[in-house]
Amino acid sequence: MKINFLHHPLDETHKFEDPVVLAMGFFDGVHLGHQEVINTAKKIADDLGVKLAVLTYDHHPALVYKKLSQHDKKYLTLKDEKMRIFKELGVDQVFVVNYSYKFQDQSPQEFVDNYLVRFNAVTVVAGFDHTYGEKSIANMENLASLAKGRFDVVTVNPILENEIKVSSTNIRKALDKSNVTLANKYLGRTFQTTGLIVHGDQRGRILGFPTINIEHDERQWLPGIGEYVVEVKIGDRVYQGMGSIGRNVTFEPNRPVTVEINLFDFNENVYGENVTIRWHKYLRGEIKFDSADELIKQLHQDEIVARNFFIN
Template sequence: MEVINIHHPLDERQIPNEPVVLAMGFFDGVHRGHQAVINRAKAEARDRNVKLAVLTYDHHPALVYRPLEPDDRKYLSTTERKLRKLDRLGVDRVFLVNYTGEFSAQTPQEFVDNYLVKFHTVAAVAGFDHTYGKKDVATMDKLAGYAQGRFDVITVAEEAKNQEKISSTRIRQALKAGDVDLANQLLGYTYRSTGLVVHGEARGRTIGFPTANVLSPEDEWLPGIGIYTARLKVGAIWYPGMVSVGRNVTFGDNRPITVEMNLLDFQGNLYGEPVEVEWHHRLRGEIKFDGVEALVAQLKQDEVATRDYFKRVAAD
């Protein structure tokens, strides 16, 4: 897959002189709704015997319009992961635009003239709620007017789960609530985050449940506080286990949130390893126990539940 990094104003020398079907969107998470858009564009590109291209952005457009809020720094898929998913979906070319104030200042007509036409678009494909400027004037139902017959416009209908729209916002809300099962259903795949294994307090080792402490980047979403079944990828190998997102409240108040994963049947030194965490299922919330014995008893139950979960997954 070819990735073309673009900064406004467009340097037309960057753009190959060949027609494309263009899917448009920010595509954070590349969830099932996004996949429907890209697959519709892929089918159109195949029918027209042209390449499939995607227009997306290097950061969320909200950063240009208002002061930063904590959630603005977080993504369901970093740019690198988004590009990998687009590649797997069969995209031939990505126009990765640096979303700046100057870029956002274009009128819808200027955006179409300066970008969609110069990308050699023969058909533009996006979701029904996609906008490419101010929401009242840059809607999909008005795009054909701006196109002026130079390319076709294809609008993809809403994808829904339980009669609710599948959206990045809904997935983020599910993750905040710890509902990774719903998040994974909406994504269409098992959610992953990345991190680095670092030293913790080593308390888990003393109670028979050693953990890998995963320092996670600030720009990735993590599930809310709770205990989960998960897999940890080290190198090319995936290890099943149970992971805690929490404050270790049994050992004191006002502690920082940590991500600590106990791997099943694993022995080794993981310090310094870059890892991926694949979030499968929420077992329970965080509990403040009266002492270590009660905590260990619960961890043993969690281990049984985790082993049972992965046995069922392997059997499916």
């Protein structure tokens, strides 16, 4: 899969000669709705015998036109993960455009002429609510007239689960509520994050539940505070365990949020390893216990539930 990182305005040296079917979207999460857009575009590309391309952006478009909180600046899928999923879906080429004020300041017609036509798109596919400028004008209903017969336009309807639209926004809300089961349903796969194993307080080892401490990219969206059933991929091996996102309130107040994972039947030094965490199920919220013994008792109960999850 070829990845093109582009800056507006496009340099004249950029040549895009091969005809493509182009799927448009930011695609944060690459959830079931996004997959429907890309799969629709792939089917058309296969039928026409041309390559499948994706047009996306290097950061949240909203960063250009409004102030976002630190939380809202985070992503469900960071760049490498997004590209990996695109490749799995059969994408041949990705156009990653730097979403700047100058890019946004184009008229809808200029966007079509400068990008969609120049990319040699024979068909452009996007979700029903996709916009490429002012939403009252730059919407999918108007794209065909802006195309002026130079390419076809295909609009993909939303994917609904229990009458609720599958969307990045609803996945973020589910994760904030620690509902990874719902988030996974909307994603069509298990939500996963990547991080680095670093040193922690080693308090878990004293309690009989040694943990690996994971440091995440500050831009990575994480599930809400709580205890979870997880799998962790280290190198080529996958380990089962239970993960905690929280502040360790039993031992110390006002601590920063950390991610700690107890891997079952595991005793290796893995500091410095890059890992992938798959978040399967929410177990419970964070509890402030009156003693270490009460915490240990609860952890044994959590382990039973987590192990049973993988058995069943």
